[in-house]
Amino acid sequence: MTPESIPAEPGRREPPWCYEDLAVFVFLAIPCLLVGAVAARLLNKVVAPTPVAKAAIVLGAQFLAYLLWYFALALILKFRYHAQFWQSLGWNIPTREIGPALISGLCLAVIVAVIGAALNTPRIESTLKELLQDRPSLVLVGLFAVTAGPVCEELAFRGFIMPLLARSFGIAAGIVLTAIPFALLHGPEYSWAWQYLVLLTLVGCAFGWARYRSGSTAVAAVMHAAYNFTFMVAYAYSNPLPQSGGGALIAW
Numbered sequence: 001m002t003p004e005s006i007p008a009e010p011g012r013r014e015p016p017w018c019y020e021d022l023a024v025f026v027f028l029a030i031p032c033l034l035v036g037a038v039a040a041r042l043l044n045k046v047v048a049p050t051p052v053a054k055a056a057i058v059l060g061a062q063f064l065a066y067l068l069w070y071f072a073l074a075l076i077l078k079f080r081y082h083a084q085f086w087q088s089l090g091w092n093i094p095t096r097e098i099g100p101a102l103i104s105g106l107c108l109a110v111i112v113a114v115i116g117a118a119l120n121t122p123r124i125e126s127t128l129k130e131l132l133q134d135r136p137s138l139v140l141v142g143l144f145a146v147t148a149g150p151v152c153e154e155l156a157f158r159g160f161i162m163p164l165l166a167r168s169f170g171i172a173a174g175i176v177l178t179a180i181p182f183a184l185l186h187g188p189e190y191s192w193a194w195q196y197l198v199l200l201t202l203v204g205c206a207f208g209w210a211r212y213r214s215g216s217t218a219v220a221a222v223m224h225a226a227y228n229f230t231f232m233v234a235y236a237y238s239n240p241l242p243q244s245g246g247g248a249l250i251a252w
Contacts, residue, residue: 015088015163016081022164025156028072029065036065051133052140058131059144066152073160089159090217097219101210105226108206112199112227113234121195132239142232150224157182157204158211158220171212179204203227 040061047053074085081088132138157178166174183200190196211220 013167015160015167016083017077017160017164019164021076021080022161024076025069025073025160029069032065032068032072035068036061039064051131052136054133055131055137055140059140059148063144063148066148070152070155089155090163090211090215091155091159092216093218094214094216097214097216098222101214101219101222102226104206104210105223105228106230108203108223109227109230109234112203115202116195116199119195119198121199122193124191124193124196132235138232138236142229142236145228145232146225150221150228153182153185154207154211154217154221154224158208159217162208162211166212175205175208175212176201178208182207 040057043057043060044054047057070085077083077085077088131141161181162174162178164174165177168174169177179201182204183197186200187197207220207224210223211217214220
């Protein structure tokens with residue numbers, strides 16, 4: 001699954017990493033998340049407990065964990081395989097693919113909503129909703145959902161994991177096998193309801209197909225961002241929130 005713009009070296013397997021590297025990468029998530037959690041706890045003691053501050057601290061801690069995690073991955077790629085981080089993970093941006101990726105993400109959100117209605121998905125109080133207490137918090141979470149979130153998740157799943165699985169089991173199986181842990185990662189947000197896990201697996205397969213068809217992890221991230229954006233806008237209009245400091249209920 002080497003992107004066309006990144007020619008493979010003669011005699012070098014693609015991707016160069018192995019399942020040992022994958023195990024190390026997954027294990028390193030634990031200390032990175034712990035550092036983020038400690039940072040969040042410390043900030044909670046010194047920052048005023050407003051809704052937007054709570055959202056900023058949670059998202060900041062998550063971003064810090066991502067930074068540490070991917071820094072560790074960059075070191076693995078550099079010192080074990082002499083590989084550049086962005087290139088090896090397929091982060092190239094074919095401009096002709098950006099527009100279709102945006103449209104595909106919007107359409108995917110609509111399709112998922114329709115299938116979700118057909119599956120009679122249960123109404124669940126997502127843990128994410130705890131952060132959406134006012135308009136500034138909603139905007140902050142929305143920005144994270146269409147920027148850092150898609151980039152970080154696609155780098156891990158479609159950039160690092162999927163090429164390895166596709167090399168071992170073929171493209172179709174690699175796409176599906178990557179989509180399953182992607183769905184499970186989000187399982188706690190939806191109380192492990194099977195309907196949501198099925199939908200998220202389908203979503204992961206769509207992102208994987210975009211990655212394979214375009215040869216670009218960035219295209220998958222753009223599609224992911226458009227998908228998240230559609231649902232964030234739908235949430236904002238269907239769940240009026242009070243403005244910061246009180247006042248009338250309004251929709252973003």
